[in-house]
Amino acid sequence: MKNKNPRILLTNDDGIYSKGxxxxxxxxxxxxxxxxxxxxxxxxxxxxxxxxxDPIRIExxxxxxxxxxxxxxxxxxxxxxxxxxxxxxxxxxxxxxxxNAGSNMGTNILYSGTVSAAAEGTMLGxxxxxxxxxxxxxxxxxxxxxxxxxxxxxxxxxxxxxGTLLNVxxxxxxxxxxxxxxxxxxxxxxxLDDLEKREDPRGRIYYWMSGKIVNNDTSxxxxxxxIANNWVSVTPIQYKLTDHKFIDDLxxxxx
Amino acid sequence: MKNKNPRILLTNDDGIYSKGxxxxxxxxxxxxxxxxxxxxxxxxxxxxxxxxxDPIRIExxxxxxxxxxxxxxxxxxxxxxxxxxxxxxxxxxxxxxxxNAGSNMGTNILYSGTVSAAAEGTMLGxxxxxxxxxxxxxxxxxxxxxxxxxxxxxxxxxxxxxGTLLNVxxxxxxxxxxxxxxxxxxxxxxxLDDLEKREDPRGRIYYWMSGKIVNNDTSxxxxxxxIANNWVSVTPIQYKLTDHKFIDDLxxxxx
Numbered sequence: 001m002k003n004k005n006p007r008i009l010l011t012n013d014d015g016i017y018s019k020g021x022x023x024x025x026x027x028x029x030x031x032x033x034x035x036x037x038x039x040x041x042x043x044x045x046x047x048x049x050x051x052x053x054d055p056i057r058i059e060x061x062x063x064x065x066x067x068x069x070x071x072x073x074x075x076x077x078x079x080x081x082x083x084x085x086x087x088x089x090x091x092x093x094x095x096x097x098x099x100n101a102g103s104n105m106g107t108n109i110l111y112s113g114t115v116s117a118a119a120e121g122t123m124l125g126x127x128x129x130x131x132x133x134x135x136x137x138x139x140x141x142x143x144x145x146x147x148x149x150x151x152x153x154x155x156x157x158x159x160x161x162x163g164t165l166l167n168v169x170x171x172x173x174x175x176x177x178x179x180x181x182x183x184x185x186x187x188x189x190x191x192l193d194d195l196e197k198r199e200d201p202r203g204r205i206y207y208w209m210s211g212k213i214v215n216n217d218t219s220x221x222x223x224x225x226x227i228a229n230n231w232v233s234v235t236p237i238q239y240k241l242t243d244h245k246f247i248d249d250l251x252x253x254x255x
Numbered sequence: 256m257k258n259k260n261p262r263i264l265l266t267n268d269d270g271i272y273s274k275g276x277x278x279x280x281x282x283x284x285x286x287x288x289x290x291x292x293x294x295x296x297x298x299x300x301x302x303x304x305x306x307x308x309d310p311i312r313i314e315x316x317x318x319x320x321x322x323x324x325x326x327x328x329x330x331x332x333x334x335x336x337x338x339x340x341x342x343x344x345x346x347x348x349x350x351x352x353x354x355n356a357g358s359n360m361g362t363n364i365l366y367s368g369t370v371s372a373a374a375e376g377t378m379l380g381x382x383x384x385x386x387x388x389x390x391x392x393x394x395x396x397x398x399x400x401x402x403x404x405x406x407x408x409x410x411x412x413x414x415x416x417x418g419t420l421l422n423v424x425x426x427x428x429x430x431x432x433x434x435x436x437x438x439x440x441x442x443x444x445x446x447l448d449d450l451e452k453r454e455d456p457r458g459r460i461y462y463w464m465s466g467k468i469v470n471n472d473t474s475x476x477x478x479x480x481x482i483a484n485n486w487v488s489v490t491p492i493q494y495k496l497t498d499h500k501f502i503d504d505l506x507x508x509x510x
Contacts (some may be wrong), residue, residue, distance in 0.1 A: 044308065045305045048302035049301045049302045050302070050366055052300045052464055055463060056450075056463070066340045071501070077366075086450035086462075089452075097493060102449065107494065111303055111304070111332075112287060113307055116302065158508060161501055163404045164501055183508035186496050193336045193341075195341035195342075207311040234505065236501040237496045239496065241494065242493075243492060245416075246415075246493075247491060250491055255435070255489065
């Protein structure tokens, strides 16, 4: 490793009291000096939201086993902005986000606070990785911790291209059942929405957003295929969004 | 136009009581049948957030001049999901988002609720356009309305590729000063953050996120250049985020 004691900034979107960030904190402690800034409550599905209309508070927080960190009443992207822009004395060597409860694959990564935290780190010039585990009820983080350590060491060794992050999804299986690592592309998985109508005790109508994940992945090079087949999925992600293929067509519209 | 009375779904992120959505509603009424579902309060910088942990309410709302719509206690992406997935009897022919107070260009489009509403429409298979005006204090929407009508008619005529939306930025100038339309790519503009520390009346520390827009655009084909030179900027945007150029390198890491 290039850094003997790399500075690791740790965040997530399930909140600083979640199981996933605790497991990731344990893993990262084996590699370097860890600072935790994470949302004070669950911020799932906040995407790349940032807090511009409300004051932000940063409170020290501790958990068992000497876990110390800072709870922020903001989004995952806020946490990374605040940490790198103001809060930390020195820029971290790497930003680590997760371990998310549930996968972040396909189109759904647009809604993910976990991935957006890593995107924010990338935009601020720090190599960043998002980790998600393909279950909402994890009891076993052994594989996740092994993956997090290997991927973090690898990124510290090799670096990442400017503007690119790694989106890592981990299958729900034992270490012995895992087939290893697969470099993938972002697949076609998406969330098919449903809106459930209910009546509150005062007779007013309200709705819950619900739905199910639909996976139309057609290629075994995609993230959804890897996870369904017990591979760790590693997808390089970038945010240059221009559809260059369509530009000539658009010019022919003669606006 | 292919549709004599196209069904237009209108939303934004500044909220249903903003000036920008009213101007856009006036413009869209000249083209087709408009349904408005928009956030009940300002939701700037929410990015692609969706509401999964809170109940959603949808309340009829009206403003002067026969403006009728539905105020939603959710994000712009929520509004589009709800409208297309459940609320509307028929799928709209087009989703229109805006007119945003302030430009949405470069890296900053990731934070934009306005652009994310259009992205959500695109994901649900409906051609979508985001409109933003390059000022926070607009008094004159004449150019914006002209642009919105022309772009909406053009998209209804030509359609858009699956998965691609148009991000339209409008310069702050008179119609007579505008140089016309420029097809652009997403530029390098970003937000340089600062965190302002303050003390509340009870002596507790809090922070405001602040900062300034930095524009490092190097090419006159980029959105920031177009707007700085009084062109309407039209950028085709897509959300396939894989960094394909990096995949071979990553495979050589031998994870």
